[in-house]
Amino acid sequence: MTDAALIEAAPTLGSGHPSEAVVARLAAQPGIQRVPSPKLTLFLRRGFLDSATCAAVIARIDAQRRPSTISDPNGDAAFRTSETCDLDSNDPVVAEVEAMITGFTGLDPVHGEPMQGQRYAVGQEFKGHTDYFEPAGVDYERYCGVAGNRTWTVMIYLNEPEAGGATRFKTIDKIVQPETGKLLAWNNRRPDGSLNPATIHQGMKVRSGVKYVITKWFRERPWGWA
Numbered sequence: 001m002t003d004a005a006l007i008e009a010a011p012t013l014g015s016g017h018p019s020e021a022v023v024a025r026l027a028a029q030p031g032i033q034r035v036p037s038p039k040l041t042l043f044l045r046r047g048f049l050d051s052a053t054c055a056a057v058i059a060r061i062d063a064q065r066r067p068s069t070i071s072d073p074n075g076d077a078a079f080r081t082s083e084t085c086d087l088d089s090n091d092p093v094v095a096e097v098e099a100m101i102t103g104f105t106g107l108d109p110v111h112g113e114p115m116q117g118q119r120y121a122v123g124q125e126f127k128g129h130t131d132y133f134e135p136a137g138v139d140y141e142r143y144c145g146v147a148g149n150r151t152w153t154v155m156i157y158l159n160e161p162e163a164g165g166a167t168r169f170k171t172i173d174k175i176v177q178p179e180t181g182k183l184l185a186w187n188n189r190r191p192d193g194s195l196n197p198a199t200i201h202q203g204m205k206v207r208s209g210v211k212y213v214i215t216k217w218f219r220e221r222p223w224g225w226a
């Protein structure tokens, strides 16, 4: 198959685990950049969303936000200080962005969690963490009993705070700057399917302005959409 045919075929690549087909599909997308690292599969695509769509999603996040939460609390009350919004997939703007993400990655919408928005005011952050849940953690059954653990993360910056707010992958020494409409996609596993601790990343403190992102996570098994 040519690269174009690979993209147009719009295959359903399931959960993205095993990951080869998703990696091939992403690598073939126009405008994609792959961060060179033997430790972590991480792709970037600038300008994935246009600024009007980003602004429309930001308005929804502002209207519906609540304090962000974490699983397996570690005693640090300042670990994740942002706010989160559960975006309504019946909203046409949200549905369109969800469809763009699954169309781009090939991941099956059935394996996707509902999309979330995250909002960081000045001083807010999300310290170093992995997006997969710790199988030995106290919250594993609660968060993963039905749909299994997370496979892929897709994150999109909706704006550019005036200072701070980068996403840092410290194991591979990579810092990604927020930029309106820029997409990040990474595999939370190694090619052999094992959970990959090199995916550890943090949302660094916003120093000036406000930062908004979308997060869309995919699971091993169907999420249970009605």
Ligand SMILES: O=C(O)CCC(=O)C(=O)O
Binding pocket: 118, 126, 131, 165, 166, 167, 168, 201, 202, 203, 204, 213, 215
């Ligand atoms: O805001 C960021 O840069 C990272 C967000 C994140 O890691 C998450 O929501 O899991």
Ligand SMILES: [Fe+2]
Binding pocket: 129, 130, 131, 201
């Ligand atoms: Fe994360």
